[in-house]
Amino acid sequence: MKGMAQLLREHPFFSGLDEDYLELLAGCGENRIYNTGDYIARENDPADHFFVIRDGQVAVESYLPNYGALCLQTLHKGDIFGWSWLFPPYLWTFDARAMNEVHVICLNGKCLREKCKTDPKMGYELMQRFARIITDRLHATRMQLMDVYSPQPPPLERSR
Secondary structure (H helix, E strand, O other): OOOHHHHHHOOHHHOOOOHHHHHHHHOOEEEEEEOOOOEEEOOOOEOOEEEEEEEOOEEEEEEEOOOEEEEEEEEOOOOEEOOHHHOOOOEOOOEEEEOOOEEEEEEEHHHHHHHHHHOHHHHHHHHHHHHHHHHHHHHHHHHHHHHHHOOOOOOOOOOO
8 A cells, every 4th residue: 555655756746846845745645535526625615625636537616606517627637726725814716526536635734834834945845836737727717718708700701
């Protein structure tokens, strides 16, 4: 059976991270399984964790009145989600729902914040990794918005 540090080591988000940091972070983690339809996070609930997807698919959703849940993004094995634990007031900004059986490593946000305060160099390393994910997700959102809201191109003129 693999230990938590080994599971983290195998995930792309932690690739190349110092071994001592992996051991520290492992102390904040636990394996969890969510069944199809289970909510992993709910908008405005306390954001006490972040999740490393080991297997399965997670829908990141926002609830719209008179419409229901709108899927903003689908995350897969190798993705992470949940950075709301980093920023006060530590509340989820979206829902996250299991689309099938999902296996995650759940990392406790309070534990991580304490370890980052104790070791600011590790905290900076993690923040850089989260910043890359946040930037990539913002770029993907921008592309979606351009696709949805871009004006239609003018009709092509026919040759005479």
